[in-house]
Amino acid sequence: MKTVPWTVYAPTRSKEHWKLPAGLDWKTVQQKVMRLQMRIAKAAKMKKYRLMRSLQWILAHSYYAKLLAVRRVTSNKGKNTPGVDGVIWKTSHQKMNAVKSLYRRGYKALPLRRVYIPKKSGKLRPLGIPTTRDRAMQALYAFALTPIAETFADPYSYGFRQARSCADALRHCFDRFCQKTSPAWILEADIASCFDTISHQWILENIPLDKKILKQWLNAGFLDKGELFPTLKGTPQGGIISPTIMNMTLDGLELVAKKSVPWCLPKTNIRTGVTVIRYADDFIITAKTRELLEHKVLPAIKAFLAKRGLALSEEKTRITNITEGFDFLGQHVRKYKNGKVLTTPSRKALQGLLAAVKLILKAQCGLDNWSMIRRLNQIIRGWCNYHRHACSSTAYSWFDTWLHFEIRRWLHRRHPNKGRRWIKKKYFRPHRTIRWSFFAVKNHPDGRKEYRDLLKAGWTHIVRHIKIQTDANPYDPSCIDYFKSRRQKKLYTNQDGRFVEETGWLHDA
Numbered sequence: 205m206k207t208v209p210w211t212v213y214a215p216t217r218s219k220e221h222w223k224l225p226a227g228l229d230w231k232t233v234q235q236k237v238m239r240l241q242m243r244i245a246k247a248a249k250m251k252k253y254r255l256m257r258s259l260q261w262i263l264a265h266s267y268y269a270k271l272l273a274v275r276r277v278t279s280n281k282g283k284n285t286p287g288v289d290g291v292i293w294k295t296s297h298q299k300m301n302a303v304k305s306l307y308r309r310g311y312k313a314l315p316l317r318r319v320y321i322p323k324k325s326g327k328l329r330p331l332g333i334p335t336t337r338d339r340a341m342q343a344l345y346a347f348a349l350t351p352i353a354e355t356f357a358d359p360y361s362y363g364f365r366q367a368r369s370c371a372d373a374l375r376h377c378f379d380r381f382c383q384k385t386s387p388a389w390i391l392e393a394d395i396a397s398c399f400d401t402i403s404h405q406w407i408l409e410n411i412p413l414d415k416k417i418l419k420q421w422l423n424a425g426f427l428d429k430g431e432l433f434p435t436l437k438g439t440p441q442g443g444i445i446s447p448t449i450m451n452m453t454l455d456g457l458e459l460v461a462k463k464s465v466p467w468c469l470p471k472t473n474i475r476t477g478v479t480v481i482r483y484a485d486d487f488i489i490t491a492k493t494r495e496l497l498e499h500k501v502l503p504a505i506k507a508f509l510a511k512r513g514l515a516l517s518e519e520k521t522r523i524t525n526i527t528e529g530f531d532f533l534g535q536h537v538r539k540y541k542n543g544k545v546l547t548t549p550s551r552k553a554l555q556g557l558l559a560a561v562k563l564i565l566k567a568q569c570g571l572d573n574w575s576m577i578r579r580l581n582q583i584i585r586g587w588c589n590y591h592r593h594a595c596s597s598t599a600y601s602w603f604d605t606w607l608h609f610e611i612r613r614w615l616h617r618r619h620p621n622k623g624r625r626w627i628k629k630k631y632f633r634p635h636r637t638i639r640w641s642f643f644a645v646k647n648h649p650d651g652r653k654e655y656r657d658l659l660k661a662g663w664t665h666i667v668r669h670i671k672i673q674t675d676a677n678p679y680d681p682s683c684i685d686y687f688k689s690r691r692q693k694k695l696y697t698n699q700d701g702r703f704v705e706e707t708g709w710l711h712d713a
């Protein structure tokens with residue numbers, strides 16, 4: 205009889221069975237789930253919908269998928285955020301019991317816990333937080349829905365999709381406008397309250413998911429200040445499966461925009477140049493003339509969204525010329541008179557960074573410099589890594605100069621009776637190519653000193669991003685090597701200090 209090194213079908217209540225080396229082999233669990241997801245994607249591509257639904261049912265009842273669902277809920281950023289029942293899973297015993305509680309029969313979703321988070325505009329964004337068990341059920345069924353969403357997704361959709369990011373959408377913008385014959389007019393559009401206004405009827409009729417479970421999530425309601433309110437439309441923003449449902453709701457937008465205009469301009473052989481570049485609910489549409497966008501594309505888009513219970517935001521929807529420039533995903537894209545296209549950090553993005561730095565300096569006024577520098581380095585590194593694919597050298601240099609004098613003013617306010625030389629000797633030192641580098645030192649019990657310097661934005665190298673292939677599907681077996689090579693190169697081009705080398709390929713041992 206063949207022996208198995210670990211059993212996944214009969215987990216014990218021991219605390220050691222959730223992690224290796226005593227229990228679960230997560231690599232094998234992921235492979236089992238991935239194999240079923242690939243079969244679902246293949247059935248969807250071949251339009252074998254009956255087989256597709258059968259495989260979805262198998263995956264939703266798979267013990268391997270339940271293990272991954274609980275692991276995803278208990279390892280993300282919201283793992284310590286409870287729902288209305290106040291329950292979170294921390295111990296291995298609780299997680300293993302949670303795996304056995306994920307069953308369809310008798311399942312009833314609890315109401316959402318309503319919280320409000322501030323937006324950049326000053327308004328409050330409502331956020332619905334499901335219970336931990338409801339989040340795990342959503343993660344379980346999201347495993348069965350994501351392969352279908354990836355198979356039928358719009359080719360130029362980059363938001364909330366695996367292996368796609370803002371960098372791909374911004375690189376696509378650059379490629380679209382860098383040629384002489386590129387379209388010059390852009391329709392900037394944003395959907396008003398996209399998650400909160402999607403029609404429930406449209407979701408139930410068009411999303412290929414278990415209708416009984418889907419109705420539970422859509423009609424769960426939410427608790428706000430102890431009062432229960434019904435949810436008549438929309439899908440909760442705090443739900444794990446909500447981004448996938450939102451993407452599938454907007455799929456087909458590009459086809460509608462292209463069909464609304466002729467192939468060429470009237471009495472010419474010039475193409476209309478209609479292209480949709482979308483990241484979640486924020487998208488742009490390009491065309492050769494303003495009239496095409498205003499009289500053809502825009503009405504077709506409004507009609508497409510109206511069928512789904514959505515509408516465009518009048519404040520954020522406008523038509524501009526590429527020579528004037530436009531903001532998209534935190535960057536400013538503009539084409540100059542010499543034909544050169546530059547993508548730079550937008551003014552709002554830079555102002556947001558300055559506001560975050562000022563807030564830290566104000567909050568850390570009386571605390572140690574070690575933790576303050578650590579917090580500043582996290583914000584600076586994250587902001588610079590996001591914008592390192594654009595023409596950001598000028599913005600990096602300006603920010604370093606501004607931050608240097610801001611630190612000096614902060615130190616003079618902290619030590620009003622000390623002079624410039626004393627402050628320089630105590631808080632600054634030469635580091636790398638910087639004469640005045642703000643630093644902190646930690647003295648260890650063994651007499652060793654550890655130094656931490658404030659990160660400079662100029663140390664971030666500008667790296668041109670390679671856009672993902674349009675038809676690449678992470679659930680297609682023929683694309684496995686392609687996605688593996690992209691992940692390996694991303695490890696070596698990161699600049700967060702985990703790897704010394706910045707170029708080259710990662711080879712398997």
